Amino acid sequence: MPRELSLRGITISRVGLVGVKIQHGDKTYCIDPGSEIEKCYIVLCTHMHVKHCSYEYLSSFKGELLVPSTHAGVEPGGIIQLGDTNILVVPAYSKPELYFEAPPHPKGCCVGYILRFPNNLNIYYMGDTSFIEEILRINEKITILIPPIGGGYVMTPEEALEVVKSLRPAITIPVHYDKVEQYYRFRDIAQPYTQVIKLS
Amino acid sequence: MNEQPYKIVFEKLYRDEKIVPPSMKWKTVKFEEYKAIYEESVKDVFSFWQREARNLTWCSTWSKVYDGSSPRATWFKGGKLSAYYNVIGKHRETWIWSKAALIWEGEEGVARAVTYGELDALVDKIAYSMKNNGLKPGEWIIIYSSPTIESIATMLAAVKLGVPFEPVFTGFGFWELARRIKHREPKLVFTSDGFYRRGRIIDVLNTLRKAVEQANYRGQVVVYSRIGAPSLRENEVLFDDFTSTNESTEEYVANSEHPLFGLHSGYRDDYEPITHSTGGFLVQVYSTSRWVGIRPRDTYFCTVWPGWITGVSYLVFGPLMIGSTVLLYDGGPDYPSWDRWWSLIEDYAVTLFLTTGGALRLLSRKGDENVRRHNMDTLKAIIVTAEPLEADIWWWTYRVVGTGYTSFIESIPSQLSGRIPVVNMYIQSEVGTFISGNLVNYTFTPIAPGSSGTPIPGFHVMILSEKGEIGNEGFGEIILLKPWPAMPIEYPPEYAEKWKDNYYRTGDYGYLSREGYLYVLGRTDGVLKTSGYRLSPGAIEKALRQALGLNTLVLPCLDDLKFTSPLLLYSGGSGESEIRELVRKYVGAISEPSLIVNLDQSLLEEYRSKGANLILPSCSKEALRNN
Numbered sequence: 001m002p003r004e005l006s007l008r009g010i011t012i013s014r015v016g017l018v019g020v021k022i023q024h025g026d027k028t029y030c031i032d033p034g035s036e037i038e039k040c041y042i043v044l045c046t047h048m049h050v051k052h053c054s055y056e057y058l059s060s061f062k063g064e065l066l067v068p069s070t071h072a073g074v075e076p077g078g079i080i081q082l083g084d085t086n087i088l089v090v091p092a093y094s095k096p097e098l099y100f101e102a103p104p105h106p107k108g109c110c111v112g113y114i115l116r117f118p119n120n121l122n123i124y125y126m127g128d129t130s131f132i133e134e135i136l137r138i139n140e141k142i143t144i145l146i147p148p149i150g151g152g153y154v155m156t157p158e159e160a161l162e163v164v165k166s167l168r169p170a171i172t173i174p175v176h177y178d179k180v181e182q183y184y185r186f187r188d189i190a191q192p193y194t195q196v197i198k199l200s
Numbered sequence: 201m202n203e204q205p206y207k208i209v210f211e212k213l214y215r216d217e218k219i220v221p222p223s224m225k226w227k228t229v230k231f232e233e234y235k236a237i238y239e240e241s242v243k244d245v246f247s248f249w250q251r252e253a254r255n256l257t258w259c260s261t262w263s264k265v266y267d268g269s270s271p272r273a274t275w276f277k278g279g280k281l282s283a284y285y286n287v288i289g290k291h292r293e294t295w296i297w298s299k300a301a302l303i304w305e306g307e308e309g310v311a312r313a314v315t316y317g318e319l320d321a322l323v324d325k326i327a328y329s330m331k332n333n334g335l336k337p338g339e340w341i342i343i344y345s346s347p348t349i350e351s352i353a354t355m356l357a358a359v360k361l362g363v364p365f366e367p368v369f370t371g372f373g374f375w376e377l378a379r380r381i382k383h384r385e386p387k388l389v390f391t392s393d394g395f396y397r398r399g400r401i402i403d404v405l406n407t408l409r410k411a412v413e414q415a416n417y418r419g420q421v422v423v424y425s426r427i428g429a430p431s432l433r434e435n436e437v438l439f440d441d442f443t444s445t446n447e448s449t450e451e452y453v454a455n456s457e458h459p460l461f462g463l464h465s466g467y468r469d470d471y472e473p474i475t476h477s478t479g480g481f482l483v484q485v486y487s488t489s490r491w492v493g494i495r496p497r498d499t500y501f502c503t504v505w506p507g508w509i510t511g512v513s514y515l516v517f518g519p520l521m522i523g524s525t526v527l528l529y530d531g532g533p534d535y536p537s538w539d540r541w542w543s544l545i546e547d548y549a550v551t552l553f554l555t556t557g558g559a560l561r562l563l564s565r566k567g568d569e570n571v572r573r574h575n576m577d578t579l580k581a582i583i584v585t586a587e588p589l590e591a592d593i594w595w596w597t598y599r600v601v602g603t604g605y606t607s608f609i610e611s612i613p614s615q616l617s618g619r620i621p622v623v624n625m626y627i628q629s630e631v632g633t634f635i636s637g638n639l640v641n642y643t644f645t646p647i648a649p650g651s652s653g654t655p656i657p658g659f660h661v662m663i664l665s666e667k668g669e670i671g672n673e674g675f676g677e678i679i680l681l682k683p684w685p686a687m688p689i690e691y692p693p694e695y696a697e698k699w700k701d702n703y704y705r706t707g708d709y710g711y712l713s714r715e716g717y718l719y720v721l722g723r724t725d726g727v728l729k730t731s732g733y734r735l736s737p738g739a740i741e742k743a744l745r746q747a748l749g750l751n752t753l754v755l756p757c758l759d760d761l762k763f764t765s766p767l768l769l770y771s772g773g774s775g776e777s778e779i780r781e782l783v784r785k786y787v788g789a790i791s792e793p794s795l796i797v798n799l800d801q802s803l804l805e806e807y808r809s810k811g812a813n814l815i816l817p818s819c820s821k822e823a824l825r826n827n
Contacts, residue, residue, distance in 0.1 A: 001547040002311035142659040184575045195300045198547040
């Protein structure tokens with residue numbers, strides 16, 4: 001399977017179970033990279049869970065760091081300008097009614113990011129979220145969608161499909177799944193609406 | 201005619217059975233329904249294709265649908281159209297514009313994608329630079345490259361300017377490439393510096409340079425840097441430098457008979473150039489692409505490269521005209537292991553897979569496990585082409601590749617019961633598109649494994665018997681009784697000679713069953729069909745005469761894996777390894793003989809006198825002795 005995908009001069013590769021690295025010119029944008037923060041120009045954390053981001057690894061990181069509730073602007077609706085890239089912070093949380101006990105990602109703990117690169121290339125990394133109503137209000141043309149699909153603490157393939165149907169991204173790279181069957185399920189139902197690609 | 205080889209092939213193809221795949225349960229038409237549509241279409245092919253032509257956008261409509269007499273005839277005379285608009289431009293302002301047009305994956309595991317909008321922008325840059333470099337409508341370019349986004353965009357840039365292009369398969373050696381350069385006299389040649397095969401670099405640029413030298417070519421060479429940063433020679437320019445401007449160019453509005461692209465088709469004595477027209481070809485390829493089931497939301501993987509008619513028609517033009525996403529794989533099927541193609545289908549959610557019978561024959565020998573460890577449930581059809589497909593291989597493909605893991609309608613995955621259609625299509629360079637085969641999106645009759653389905657509406661397929669009688673049943677040479685829109689507008693005498701009494705002899709021997717299923721059994725004219733490639737035996741003979749002064753005769757022999765393979769007879773002092781090496785270098789590895797036999801001059805001439813059209817029933821000395 002392909003280990004990286006390039007589109008309009010931007011190259012995406014996966015890191016661990018959930019994270020991605022996005023190469024734009026000489027800068028690497030790392031989203032939820034876990035411990036793999038080498039060569040990152042900026043680390044964008046959707047929340048501080050060890051598979052996503054951890055202070056243990058980030059304490060020595062010298063580059064730009066975005067962590068919700070810690071850094072200015074990293075909250076839903078926030079806009080951060082980094083060189084020629086504009087980052088829109090969007091909500092991400094677990095819907096309480098879907099969980100018997102406390103939701104794993106309560107509202108306010110987490111965010112998603114829409115990275116708006118030049119050439120109208122918008123990448124939406126959703127973070128750990130349910131299919132929440134705020135997603136329907138996103139008024140951006142998404143080029144590449146990176147949704148979690150593994151169910152449990154995040155969306156199921158069927159819920160991620162609702163996002164695809166709503167946003168109609170050109171390409172979708174699913175992340176955050178343990179079993180390849182979850183990829184198959186998502187791929188089979190989402191393919192008519194987007195180009196699904198499995199990155200290794 | 202020695203019918204023994206055709207009988208051997210027929211026995212491998214024919215089975216008295218018809219299959220309706222579960223996914224086609226509610227789409228399959230009754231045979232009478234197909235017959236009614238087909239017969240109506242061939243009763244008046246001109247009205248039929250005129251109706252189809254209205255699916256394209258014309259700047260001015262034709263005054264006469266067919267003018268002249270075959271083979272020299274014009275379709276849609278007086279009609280004018282922009283080929284580029286009909287392939288790419290028409291998707292502007294639609295949802296297709298922002299979807300992926302091409303996804304390229306290199307053997308090394310990296311991928312790139314472009315949307316239709318981005319592809320259009322890239323085409324514009326190339327077209328502007330071509331025009332700026334003096335290219336005019338009607339002047340040729342040649343493309344010698346593995347399939348990349350840039351090579352496809354260069355073809356489309358040529359289409360935009362009204363510049364005909366010839367893609368040359370990179371499996372051809374420098375000598376064959378040089379002959380194509382000499383024939384076409386291109387104003388520009390596009391190439392790449394190389395590509396990867398089984399992890400090793402294939403030096404394309406070096407082969408091109410030898411060909412440029414051989415052909416004494418003085419025009420411009422545009423080099424796409426695929427594997428590194430090549431140091432350039434005079435007249436060579438890097439693709440990125442060539443396309444450094446962001447200017448736009450207008451779409452060329454062409455007469456219907458304006459040349460669109462060309463290929464060198466294999467005949468007994470040599471490869472000869474044929475050229476297809478803009479109007480007729482686009483009408484035919486657009487209709488047949490829709491009929492075989494390509495749709496805008498498909499992700500379509502075609503393993504046949506441009507350089508062969510299937511690649512031009514059904515990798516470049518057809519799927520892009522429809523607006524589907526085309527997966528380009530720049531690598532071999534066996535690297536790092538024999539499951540690479542299945543892995544691509546799984547990872548890119550491929551919905552339509554087109555490949556050759558030869559490839560399936562090979563893959564079926566590599567074990568079911570290579571296939572079954574991949575989930576390919578997105579597939580809705582498998583299209584096979586280029587050569588006869590044995591019933592056994594059809595069944596293997598239907599069951600092992602085509603069943604999938606999710607039950608659909610009445611499929612039973614645990615029993616490998618089959619689920620989706622596997623359709624074998626009959627195509628020929630001169631006809632330009634598929635001629636016969638089950639049409640997933642039109643007249644789908646039950647599949648007869650081993651056959652090339654039923655003739656496609658609009659193509660009047662008949663059989664010419666040994667006695668010279670034309671009929672719609674039995675054994676004989678496959679003929680087309682009526683002209684077709686994509687008739688070549690430039691062709692060699694060999695093609696013209698195949699027109700007799702107003703019908704076209706395809707050069708393929710076949711069997712048309714009472715129900716109308718066509719079984720293609722092999723060439724009648726000594727031309728090779730090797731692993732799906734149509735190869736000229738005479739071109740191999742010419743190369744060896746040129747390089748070694750050798751007197752040779754190349755005969756096709758039936759090969760379990762490749763269908764037919766070159767068997768080379770020679771007299772003289774050269775060694776076998778030297779001959780093999782020269783064939784690989786001059787003509788290309790695809791033409792390497794399976795058996796080389798040194799004979800007395802007199803015996804060799806005896807074989808020549810028996811007829812170079814002889815097909816040997818096996819690639820062995822024994823078969824040679826018995827014939």
